[in-house]
Amino acid sequence: MTEFAHTDVAVVDDPSAGVEPVAGAGSAGPQRRMPLPDFARLLLRNPKSAFGIAVFAGIVLVSIAAPLLTHGDPTVPNDLPGQAPSRELPFGSTDQGYNVYTQVLYGGRLSLLVAGSATLISMAIAITLGLVAAYSGGWIDDCINLLTNIFLVIPGLPLLIVISAFLTSTGPATMAVIIGLTSWAIETRILRGQAMSLRNRDFVLAAKVAGESTPRIVFGELMPNMLSRIAAGFAFVFVQAIFLEAALEFLGFGDANKVSWGTILFWATNNSTLLQGEWWHFVFPGAAISLTILAIVFVNYGIDELSNPRLSSKSPRKRRRRRMLAGILWPRSAAA
Amino acid sequence: MRFILRRLTFYGIAFWAALTINFALPRLMPGSPLDGLLLRYQDVIRANPSILPTLKAQLGSKDEPVWQAYPHYIGNVFTGDFGFSTAKGVPVSDVIAQTLPWSIFLVGVGFLLSFALGTTLGMFAAWRRGGFTDNVLTPLMMALQSFPAFFLSLLAVYFLGLRLGWFPIQHAYSNETNVGLTWHFLGDAFRHAQLPILIIVAISAGGWLLGMRNVMINTVAEDYISLAQAKGLRDRRVMTRYAARNAILPPLTGFASFFASAVGGLILIEVVFSYPGVGLTIQQAALGHDYPLVQALLLLLSLCVLLANLIMDCVYAVLDPRVRSG
Numbered sequence: 001m002t003e004f005a006h007t008d009v010a011v012v013d014d015p016s017a018g019v020e021p022v023a024g025a026g027s028a029g030p031q032r033r034m035p036l037p038d039f040a041r042l043l044l045r046n047p048k049s050a051f052g053i054a055v056f057a058g059i060v061l062v063s064i065a066a067p068l069l070t071h072g073d074p075t076v077p078n079d080l081p082g083q084a085p086s087r088e089l090p091f092g093s094t095d096q097g098y099n100v101y102t103q104v105l106y107g108g109r110l111s112l113l114v115a116g117s118a119t120l121i122s123m124a125i126a127i128t129l130g131l132v133a134a135y136s137g138g139w140i141d142d143c144i145n146l147l148t149n150i151f152l153v154i155p156g157l158p159l160l161i162v163i164s165a166f167l168t169s170t171g172p173a174t175m176a177v178i179i180g181l182t183s184w185a186i187e188t189r190i191l192r193g194q195a196m197s198l199r200n201r202d203f204v205l206a207a208k209v210a211g212e213s214t215p216r217i218v219f220g221e222l223m224p225n226m227l228s229r230i231a232a233g234f235a236f237v238f239v240q241a242i243f244l245e246a247a248l249e250f251l252g253f254g255d256a257n258k259v260s261w262g263t264i265l266f267w268a269t270n271n272s273t274l275l276q277g278e279w280w281h282f283v284f285p286g287a288a289i290s291l292t293i294l295a296i297v298f299v300n301y302g303i304d305e306l307s308n309p310r311l312s313s314k315s316p317r318k319r320r321r322r323r324m325l326a327g328i329l330w331p332r333s334a335a336a
Numbered sequence: 337m338r339f340i341l342r343r344l345t346f347y348g349i350a351f352w353a354a355l356t357i358n359f360a361l362p363r364l365m366p367g368s369p370l371d372g373l374l375l376r377y378q379d380v381i382r383a384n385p386s387i388l389p390t391l392k393a394q395l396g397s398k399d400e401p402v403w404q405a406y407p408h409y410i411g412n413v414f415t416g417d418f419g420f421s422t423a424k425g426v427p428v429s430d431v432i433a434q435t436l437p438w439s440i441f442l443v444g445v446g447f448l449l450s451f452a453l454g455t456t457l458g459m460f461a462a463w464r465r466g467g468f469t470d471n472v473l474t475p476l477m478m479a480l481q482s483f484p485a486f487f488l489s490l491l492a493v494y495f496l497g498l499r500l501g502w503f504p505i506q507h508a509y510s511n512e513t514n515v516g517l518t519w520h521f522l523g524d525a526f527r528h529a530q531l532p533i534l535i536i537v538a539i540s541a542g543g544w545l546l547g548m549r550n551v552m553i554n555t556v557a558e559d560y561i562s563l564a565q566a567k568g569l570r571d572r573r574v575m576t577r578y579a580a581r582n583a584i585l586p587p588l589t590g591f592a593s594f595f596a597s598a599v600g601g602l603i604l605i606e607v608v609f610s611y612p613g614v615g616l617t618i619q620q621a622a623l624g625h626d627y628p629l630v631q632a633l634l635l636l637l638s639l640c641v642l643l644a645n646l647i648m649d650c651v652y653a654v655l656d657p658r659v660r661s662g
Contacts, residue, residue, distance in 0.1 A: 149346065150353045153592070153645060154638050157600030158618060159357075162634045165622035166365040243484050247604055250486050251619050265486070269608070279494055286487035293482040301478065304550075 039228045042306055049302020055295035059288070063108030072102040074259040085280050092280035095271045103264050104284050110260035111289070114176045115241035121180025122237050123187065127230060130191030131218045134199055145192070151185035156240075157247060164253035171255050179244050187233045194229050195222055232303045239296045246289050261285040343649045347642045354638040358631045359409050363396040369627055370395040376625060377422040387420040394419055394628055413635070419628035423621065428632045431617060436636070438508055439606070439613035442529060443598055446536030453537060454544025455587065459580045461545065462552035474549065477542035485601040489535050489608035496531065503531040506610040532605050539601060540594060547587035548580075555583040585656055588648065595644040599637050 043049040062069065072078055077097035085092040091100035133144035163178050164170045170178075198204060199222075207217045223230070248254055249262025252270075256263050268274070268282040362369040370391065374381060381388065392400050393408040400408070412418070418428035457477070461470040480488070497505035504527055509515070513524045555561070556579055564574045603615035610616065614633055621629040 146346075146349065150350045153347075153350050153596065153641050154354055154357070155596050155599040155641055157603055158634050158637045161603070161618060161622045162358075162361060162630050165625060165627065165630050166362055166369055168366065239482075246484060247486060247600070250604070251607060252623055265490075269490070274490065274494055274498065277498070282487075282490050282494075286484070286490060290483045290487060293484070294479060297478060297482045 039231065043299070043302055046302040046306055048305065049299045052295045052298030052300075052302065055291065056299070059108060059292055059295065060112060062105060063112055066102075066105040066109065070099070070102045070105055072099045074098070074103045074106040075257075082276070082278060084278075091284045092278070094267065094281050095273060095276075095278070100264070100280055100284055103259050104261070104288050107260045107264055107285060108288060110172055110258055111242060111245060111262065112292075114172050114179075114245045114260070115238055117173075117176035118179035118183070118241040118245065119234060119238045121177065122184040122241070123230070123234055125180070125184040126187035126191055126233065126237070127223065128218075129184070130188040131195045131222050131226075132214070133188075134192045134195030135204075135214065135218050135222060137199075141192075144188070148185050148188045148192075151182070152189070156182055157244065160244060160248055161251065161253060164248060169255065170248070170253055172258060172260075175245060175248060175254060179241050179248075183237060183240050183244065187237055191226065191229065191233065194226055198222055198225055228303075228307075232300065235296050235299050235303070239293050239300075242289065242292055261289050339653055340649060343646065347646055350642055351639065354635060355410060355413060358635055359394075359406060362394070362627065362631075363402070368396075369625075370397050372625060373422060373627055380420075380422050380425050383425075384420060390417060390419045391628065394631060418632035418635075421621070421626055421629040423624045423626035423629070428629050431629060432614070432632065432636060435612055435614050435617045438611060439602060439615060442532055442536065442605075442611070442613060443595075443602055445529070446533045446540070447594070447598070449533065450537040450541040451544055454541040455548045455580075455584060457541070458545040458548025458587070459552060459575065459583075461549045462556060462583070463575045463579065465553070470549075474545060477545050480538050481540075481542035483539065484604070485535065485539055486604040486608055488539060489532075489605050492531055492535055493608060504528045505531070508612050528611075532609050532611055535605055536598070536601065540598065543590065543594060544587060547590050548583060551586045552579055552583035555579050558582075585652070588655075589652065591648045592641075592645045596641050599641060 044053065077094075079089060079093040079097045079099050081093060081095050081097040083089050083093040089099060089101065091104060093099055094103075129144050129148070133141045159182055160178060163182075167174060167178075204217060204221055207221050212220070245254075245260075246262035246265065249256075249260060250265045250269070252266055254260070254263055254266070256266055262285075264285040265282055268278075268285070271281075273281040373391065373395065381391075389408075390412055393405050393412055396402075396405060416429060418432075420426070421428050421431050424431055454477075457469055457473055460467070461474050464470060483491075492503075493505045497503045504510070508528050509521065509524045510528075513521055515521060561574060561579055564578045565571075569578075599615075602613070603619060605611070606613045606615035607619050614637065618630060618633040618637075620626075621633065
């Protein structure tokens with residue numbers, strides 16, 4: 001597991017930010033490029049992340065296959081209003097006669113799409129800023145670092161609320177953009193820290209000497225060596241995005257006519273279904289959001305364990321025994 | 337001292353940045369927020385014509401160019417003139433004075449409880465790896481953390497409040513209670529705060545637990561722990577005085593991020609419980625397009641996060657001599 005020695009996910013927030021990591025060139029041992037499939041295979045072997053990936057894949061599949069799993073239209077109130085879950089209505093129906101089951105299945109599409117797009121925007125910013133800052137150093141690094149630190153201390157949800165207050169309409173696309181533009185700071189900081197430890201490696205210096213341009217070195221040399229950390233970043237930002245999207249819609253800042261997990265919850269509280277005892281109206285969409293976040297949290301948990309084997313909850317003795325057994329069965333992989 | 341000074345400079349810059357974002361946002365948006373406001377709150381503005389210059393500086397208007405409006409706006413903020421809440425018809429500072437204490441109460445108590453609970457459990461989890469705390473409580477707290485604050489609040493309101501009737505489900509005190517420094521009022525306010533605080537603890541204790549556990553796992557492997565054990569000290573003493581004491585600093589720095597996310601969670605919790613704090617107010621103000629109030633509250637929340645960071649820096653400097661000299 002030497003490959004993971006540098007992907008320290010459990011970043012300790014140092015108050016004296018910008019402390020130069022020990023860029024000891026030779027001492028760290030040979031670092032070989034890690035292609036993503038290897039990383040993915042390790043993730044699937046870890047029970048926690050394998051569970052997380054399976055659950056998340058299931059949620060995505062169910063959302064995509066929504067038309068196959070339900071016959072109703074989520075925007076047409078076809079059923080008897082206020083019905084408790086039953087065989088015909090697995091998740092019950094709302095006060096207006098919407099089928100909650102249909103709404104939750106279709107709602108996942110919009111929620112996942114908005115959160116996914118926001119994550120792409122946010123990670124694109126984080127990768128660019130973090131890597132350019134770490135590679136360039138000097139005043140560019142200072143500026144990016146200052147900007148990152150400022151965005152870290154401005155609370156995200158209130159900022160989003162204020163932006164939505166000024167916007168005349170916040171459709172799904174707008175929402176993805178504003179979430180993406182406000183949630184890149186933490187990952188920028190983490191990626192910058194990790195890129196700094198790679199900055200003085202031989203392959204980067206060689207590329208520099210060979211006269212490669214900065215974008216080429218950053219995206220062609222640095223980035224491929226950080227893929228595992230970047231993958232973890234995607235998972236981390238996605239959790240934020242799915243939470244922020246649902247929160248904004250729940251608070252009434254989304255397009256309430258579109259069906260997503262957040263807007264179902266918005267209607268559930270707006271129609272005071274709570275007081276009438278219609279628990280199914282908010283429990284199922286809320287559970288969908290929580291399950292999605294839980295799945296990703298498990299993936300992150302697995303990544304943490306892979307990068308720092310000490311964190312594994314197995315007792316060291318048991319682990320040693322297992323490793324010995326693995327060494328006998330698969331001599332090659334255990335040597336890694 | 338130099339460390340604190342450096343941080344102070346940064347917080348100064350960050351506050352200025354928050355001010356500038358506040359100033360720039362309404363000017364960057366499509367359409368004119370000021371026109372919409374003038375139209376929507378005609379009566380309020382006609383009754384108080386003196387608020388118009390401040391409004392223009394806040395939201396931008398054609399007859400005041402940016403280079404004049406910017407100093408005007410900053411000057412207003414530093415003289416404490418945050419404008420007039422158009423929806424409530426009172427100065428913004430009055431609204432803040434009424435709502436802020438409630439929020440500070442919730443977050444303060446919630447923080448202390450979750451920190452104490454989280455770090456204690458994290459200590460046990462790391463000390464007896466594979467034990468009950470580690471195998472059962474750690475995953476449980478992690479799972480709780482993945483419930484968004486609003487969903488957990490809704491569940492709690494419905495099941496603990498409505499069904500079981502253990503807690504009051506909304507507002508900070510009962511309608512029939514008179515506000516004042518009486519035992520009756522304090523008791524009533526405390527009862528109403530129980531459930532919101534419980535939610536804050538439930539969603540944030542997991543973070544402290546994991547932070548403490550992950551640092552302490554490394555501390556436990558240190559030589560001085562083995563030495564303490566070899567000396568024959570009692571297990572509990574080694575755990576608290578030797579391992580936990582050295583492990584508690586790094587998780588403490590997580591306070592900054594805890595606070596920033598707590599502000600977000602607070603808004604959601606206050607909205608679900610109709611708790612009259614800053615969070616509920618900013619949501620209502622934003623939905624009602626009460627821009628002066630919204631802007632002032634964003635500034636206030638940013639300032640609170642900055643102050644919390646500053647306090648934590650000072651605590652850290654006191655606790656860790658390495659920071660002071662560096």
